[in-house]
Amino acid sequence: xxxxxxxxxxxxxxxxxxxxxxxxxxxxxxxxxxxxxxxxxxxxxxxxxxxxxxxxxxxxxxxxxxxxxxxxxxxxxxxxxxxxxxxxxxxxxxxxxxxxxxxxxxxxxxxxxxxxxxxxxxxxxxxxxxxxxxxxxxxxxxxxxxxxxxxxxxxxxxxxxxxxxxxxxxxxxxxxxxxxxxxxxxxxxxxxxxxxxxxxxxxxxxxxxxxxxxxxxxxxxxxxxxxxxxxxxxxxxxxxxxxxxxxxxxxxxxxxxxxxxxxxxxxxxxxxxxxxxxxxxxxxxxxxxxxxxxxxxxxxxxxxxxxxxxxxxxxxxxxxxxxxx
Numbered sequence: 001x002x003x004x005x006x007x008x009x010x011x012x013x014x015x016x017x018x019x020x021x022x023x024x025x026x027x028x029x030x031x032x033x034x035x036x037x038x039x040x041x042x043x044x045x046x047x048x049x050x051x052x053x054x055x056x057x058x059x060x061x062x063x064x065x066x067x068x069x070x071x072x073x074x075x076x077x078x079x080x081x082x083x084x085x086x087x088x089x090x091x092x093x094x095x096x097x098x099x100x101x102x103x104x105x106x107x108x109x110x111x112x113x114x115x116x117x118x119x120x121x122x123x124x125x126x127x128x129x130x131x132x133x134x135x136x137x138x139x140x141x142x143x144x145x146x147x148x149x150x151x152x153x154x155x156x157x158x159x160x161x162x163x164x165x166x167x168x169x170x171x172x173x174x175x176x177x178x179x180x181x182x183x184x185x186x187x188x189x190x191x192x193x194x195x196x197x198x199x200x201x202x203x204x205x206x207x208x209x210x211x212x213x214x215x216x217x218x219x220x221x222x223x224x225x226x227x228x229x230x231x232x233x234x235x236x237x238x239x240x241x242x243x244x245x246x247x248x249x250x251x252x253x254x255x256x257x258x259x260x261x262x263x264x265x266x267x268x269x270x271x272x273x274x275x276x277x278x279x280x281x282x283x284x285x286x287x288x289x290x291x292x293x294x295x296x297x298x299x300x301x302x303x304x305x306x307x308x309x310x311x312x313x314x315x316x317x318x319x320x321x322x323x324x325x
């Protein structure tokens with residue numbers, strides 16, 4: 001199987017192995033490993049596992065790429081609570097009954113972590129979303145049945161023509177995996193282009209030599225990063241997921257000299273994706289913004305998840321309005 005290795009590629013499995021602690025950070029990391037226990041740590045080290053979920057009843061559920069979620073074992077509530085509080089301490093967050101929601105990244109490979117403590121839940125709950133350890137190409141996705149050869153050619157052509165592509169889908173439909181494949185295609189087709197990647201959690205991987213990855217946080221939100229991006233001389237602007245008013249800034253950027261971008265959005269249909277972009281843009285300025293969206297977005301790739309796995313449901317071409325001049 002072919003693959004593209006990104007700048008944020010896989011790191012040694014020693015990240016998930018205990019070693020003699022020499023600093024407070026390392027001691028906390030070791031404590032977190034003990035709190036999570038052998039089942040969760042083994043899942044973190046398994047390249048095929050993409051998500052680890054703990055329910056209030058103590059059951060641990062795993063999802064592997066291309067497979068259905070399954071119950072893998074159990075984690076006792078005291079250990080789970082300790083893991084959430086340790087993760088909070090490492091991230092500089094309270095993590096107690098007064099601040100029972102802990103959202104952070106883990107100190108291994110930047111896994112996205114969300115933990116919930118009582119009184120929000122009866123017993124501790126958490127989810128861990130792992131970043132991709134392997135970037136699949138469009139050819140790989142054809143082999144996996146995610147898309148067909150004609151769809152792959154259409155997307156390669158769109159990237160070559162610098163069309164703006166929105167990847168749409170519901171939860172766990174493979175938007176990030178698919179976006180990574182398109183980023184790899186961009187790096188292959190346009191190796192001389194400067195790419196700026198903007199995310200709230202680092203998940204996209206890029207093999208392009210000339211790229212900058214920005215991550216939002218307390219210091220700057222997605223909209224602020226997009227505004228800063230326009231002064232970083234981007235050829236293409238890629239956004240991991242559009243969730244708020246930054247949609248307006250992105251659409252304007254795509255329309256004003258920065259074509260060939262990629263972005264993902266939560267929606268259940270191509271039309272729903274365009275409506276969602278309008279709603280998000282309206283958070284920044286009163287809408288509707290339909291004309292701007294039609295002008296900025298060229299393709300919507302709709303992903304779905306069924307009992308047969310993840311696949312491209314449709315590639316929707318956004319029809320442009322005819323000029324009246």
